Amino acid sequence: MIESVLHLTHVSKKFLSGDSELLILEHIDLVLEMGRSVAITGKSGSGKSTLLNLVGGLDSPTSGAVYLRNRKLSDMRDKELSEFRNRNIGFVFQSHILLDDFSALENVCVPALIGGQSARVASQRAKELLDRVGLADRMNHRPQKLSGGERQRVAICRALINKPELIIADEPTGSLDEESSGEIERLLLDLVREEEKTLLLVTHDQQLAKKCDVVYLLHNRVLQEMA
């Protein structure tokens, strides 16, 4: 029997827009099995990123519940949720968000240092990861000195440093050119497989979605599994 890493039950999310409420997600149910890669596709503004943020504990649902490793995220206090997020979830954002004042190596180390690892151990692991993504000679550069593709590679390394069970990637190739996109796709999928991680990916790119084990379409606030 395959163990589930994540499941969502009847998750809805509303936002306030002026005086009116905007329903983005409605009664979403989703089960994510360990070691699988899942892609969520949909039109812009369909709520894909919102769904991802709810899964990652970066936002809270209006109703319903998100369970990660059978732990209900909304029941966790800030300390517990932060620790949980630090150990179990790795984020790759659309716009390769990095800390501007830190080098590539330091950016990769940050989650490990927050998690309490020693600087030496964190640095060792970060160097290995950066070496694997081909940034061994760029690790002391700050984000401003790196190309878009290179920054996204750093972001992938940062997501993997604490060896989390779940990697959440929000349009990881959205802001890259075609050549860099292909490279990042390959890297992300290869690393996730090598490290035996579960991947939840949001993308517009049908080619990338097809490379995942399961593909869902988010349409009219409802999630549908695609054949």
Next chain:
Amino acid sequence: MFSLKLAWRYAFSRSNRHRSATLIILSGIAVGMLAIIIMVSLMNSLQSDLLDQVKSIESFHVQVSFISEDPKDVSMDEIAAALQQVPHVHSVYPHVNTQVLLQNPLTDRSTTARLRMIDSHIWESENPFSDRAYLLNGKIPNPTEVVLGSSLARKLGVYSGTPIAMTVLGSGRAVVLAPMVQTVDSVDTFRTGLPEFDESTIITDLYPLIDSIGPKRITYGLYLEDAYTDKAAQVVDTITTLYPHATVRTWQQVNSAFYSALTLEKILMYLFLFFMFIILAVNMKNASSRLLFVKQRELAILRAVGAQQSLATRVLLGQTAIITVLGEVIGITAGVVVGQYIGTLFSWIHTIQYFFTNKSNLLLMYPFSTQVRPLEVLVIAVLVLFLALLFTYIGCRHALKREPMEMLYHD
């Protein structure tokens, strides 16, 4: 350690908008501290100088008088000798202050003044009076001569050697007090730095007039050792034990109205300081909001990768502490340096003003100095740091209530 490292990086971020925010805030704190330090130390110095002049020139540190009962069985010299033996007493000067009418027979100008009859040795011996008062021509008056305050001499049109008609009220035969007119020579004029004293006082030797004035009116002026000038209670107790019927008053009691006015002025200064703090606090609140605003993206990233709210708060508090302490160190250092050369600075300003207006400015000519009190500086610095940390903490709590992604979208 990690949060401190992050705080240091954030405080001096290489990202331009962050660094400029830091520099603006740091400069604001430094200038604010500089202004407060200069103002407080200038006021301290002015007040301290004024009080020193009052107790050194005007009223001595302690005054002993025998108004209620004559010490009939002891002479003035014996009382002075006994007071000199009291612990912590530096020197004793028997003297009489009385009102006189002065007239310059050459110009017919006349004015009332205060005559201080005191041993002429006060000009020569080492004491707080001779430290501050000086005779313009260095001529110490003989027992039959007088010296006038420089402003008083100017008012009467008196120069060195001018005879003055002096009317004194003395003990009379038929009446209690009778006017006595004497002609005395004015041999010199003096300056003390206390304008009121120079404007109203004429000084002569005590001994020639003591018989006509009467020993009952003698007051013994005591100068105390430096450490006891403001803490004279022990000396007062000893004298009261020695002479139970004597009236013993400290310089604060003698000048109670003036002292109260200065105390009130000090309270007003602290009130003014409080308003300066309010202005500084408003600026610091805005500065904290600005720091938080430019760091929202970083906070969101840190939260996304697992930083707890407490870590984010510690980072921002650390950043505020670094910027504030550095600003304070710069401000205090600048305050001390500027304070050291405040006289020169005012002199330059005066020169420039004179160059353009061809008019002297008496205020800028005053020999200003500053007196920095470390405890006061420490209290101000701690208060400023406390305010900065408080506003950052309040801002942090407010900012961190939002979900990390909301903060990222805001950016």
